[in-house]
Amino acid sequence: MSETPEIAAKEPIKVDVEEGKTYFWCTCGQSKRQPFCDGSHQTTSFTPLPWTATKTGPAFFCACKQTAKSPLCDGSHARLAD
Ligand code: FES
Numbered sequence: 001m002s003e004t005p006e007i008a009a010k011e012p013i014k015v016d017v018e019e020g021k022t023y024f025w026c027t028c029g030q031s032k033r034q035p036f037c038d039g040s041h042q043t044t045s046f047t048p049l050p051w052t053a054t055k056t057g058p059a060f061f062c063a064c065k066q067t068a069k070s071p072l073c074d075g076s077h078a079r080l081a082d
Contacts, residue, residue: 003045005027005028005029005046005065005066006028006029006030006065007029007063007064007065007066007080008026008029008030008031008034008035008063008064008065009034009063009064009077010063010064010077010080011063011064011077012060012061012062012063012072012073012077013034013035013060013061013063014058014059014060014061015035015058015059015061016056016057016058016059017053017056017057017058017059018053018056019053019054019055019056020052020053021052021053022050022051022052022053023036023050023051023052023053023071024036024037024048024049024050024051025037025048025049025050025051025061025062025070025071026038026040026041026048026065027041027046027047027048027049027065027070028040028041028044028046028065029065030043030044034061034063035061035062035063035071036048036061049070049071051071059072060072060073061073062074062076062077063077064076064077064080066079066080
């Protein structure tokens with residue numbers, strides 16, 4: 001069982017979200033439907049993080065899974081080693 005999330009990508013993923021709609025952000029990094037959960041976490045101890053959009057428009061979701069502002073990008077990917 002892995003406790004460290006996989007780095008899905010070292011850049012955020014832009015998604016046009018809808019106000020009031022809830023999205024399930026992948027925390028394990030194994031989803032093939034990044035940045036959202038596709039059920040792949042079932043073999044891990046991770047669970048998806050629900051997030052409800054407060055306004056319609058683009059949102060930049062963290063894909064490196066290191067953000068402190070989950071599910072959104074906080075620039076942490078820039079500090080990851082190559
Ligand atoms: S697939 Fe990663 S949290 Fe569900």
